[in-house]
Amino acid sequence: MDASGRTSADVKRRLAVGIDRALDYLHQHQYPHGEFCAYISPDEAMQAGYCLPDPSLFPTVLVSNCLLYVAGEPRAEEMLTRATRFLQYQMQRGGVWQHFPGWHPFYAFSPPDLDDTACISALLQARGIDCPKPTNIPLLLANRNREGLFYTWLIPRLRPVAYGPYWRLTLPQLLSVRQSVLFWRAEAARQDVDAVVNANVLYYLGERAETRAVEAYLLRIIAEGREASCDKWYLNVYSVYYFFGRAYHNGATGLAPARSSVTARICAAARPDGRLGETVLDTALAACALLSWGSYPPELAAAIEFLLAQQQPAGEWPRWRLYYGGPKRLRGWGSEELTTAFCLEALARYQNLPNAS
Structure with missing residues (x-):
């Protein structure tokens, strides 16, 4: 029985x-072609x-x-099948992906990125789908700076890359230089090295x-406390903890020295109502991060109670901006579907803990 008098069976x-x-x-809100909705908005709420x-x-x-944690459930399987087909259809030459689908007006001048490529490749791998084939790993390894990040x-780079498929993929971008000027003038830079992007590549490639x-x-x-400013696109520290923890949970054990600091900082943000951070999305990301880092403090149980209490009548949780179009925070993406997926992951993983209560 917990402090509120509820038994483990009740929980x-x-x-x-x-x-x-x-x-x-x-299940009701996935588009027929497999995509899940995301909105773009200038404000966080x-x-x-x-x-x-x-x-x-x-x-x-x-x-x-997030649905991988309930894989095997018929609705989850149907959603995962639709989603992976949608993502496979959007694959570009060499087994890479960009942020936008082919019908988006920005598709023509937005280059492939390692964030989408690593995360989609890892998802397909987790689903046992032999795609991309042949592997795209040499392409990713060819896209590192001198420090190995x-x-x-x-994109095409001035330094020599001794891998032919890299140039076959990137050189055609030079034909649309004028179209891409606005992309590079906005908030992206050709030499961007972002921490969460690297964490997601680590998640895919492994240790x-x-x-x-x-x-x-x-x-x-x-160690330096720079998680709030380490990535141009993820300006929420709980998303940083989530993605770093995901890589650790997937076998990147070299990150273990960060475990105590991350879990202490998450727990220090706990509120009396069970929130971790400020919002439902913060709480879901933080709860998933604690689970990924293998930490199960009392704050985790309180966070799960908070999430259960905040679920809306239709089964969703409110939208909140998850990631941004750059450090200026001019706009960002989020949706009820995204928040709900992270809350679902937190509940499902907590449910699978021994003696969850």
């Missing part, structure tokens, strides 16, 4: 109901000003990754000689 029943309702919501649907690949792979963008520099880089960020 597990409520978890099962919450998970079932979340699955219903996501996505309530003021414009809030418009913006087709993009990354929200779909994020929702799908991965560039965000797959190997070529990713040791990435582990050291991520450890320095936590």
Whole structure:
């Protein structure tokens, strides 16, 4: 029995109901072609000003990754099958992806990026789908700087790259230089090296000689307390903790020295109502991060109770901006589907803990 008088059986029943309702919501809101909705908006709550649907690949792979924790459930299987087919259809030459689907107006001048490529490749791998084939790993390894860190963008570079397929992929971009001027003038830079992007590449490639520099880089960020400014696109510290923890949970054990610092900082942000951070999305990301880092403090149970209490009548949780179009925070993406997927992941993983209560 917990401090509120609920028994373990009560908690597990409520978890099962919450998970079932979340699955219903996501199942009903997936587009027929497999994509999940994401909105673009200038404010974090996505309530003021414009809030418009913006087709993009990354929200779909994020929702799908959360669904892996309930894989085998019929609705989850149907959603994962649709999503992976959608993502496979959007693959570009060499087995890479960019943020936008082929019908988006930015598709023509947005280059492939390692964030989408690594996350989609890892999802397909987790689903046992032999795609991309042949592997895209040599392309990713060719896109590193002298310190061994991965560039965000797959583009032509001045330094020599001794890998022919890299040039076959990137050189055609030189034909659309005029179209891409606005892209590079906005908030992206050709030499971008972003911490969460590197963490997602580590998540895909795993711990190997070529990713040791990435582990050291991520450890320095936590040791120096720079998680709020280490990535141009992820300006929420809880998303940083989530993605770093995901890599650790997937076998990047070299990140272990960061575990105590991350979990202490998450727990220090706990509120009396169970929130971790400020919002439902913060709480879901933080709870998943604690689970990934293998930490199960009392704050985790309180966070799960908070998430259960905040679930809406239709089974969803409110939208909140997850990631941004750059450090100026001019706009960013989020949706009920994204928040709901992270909440679903937190509930499902907590449900699978021994003696969850």
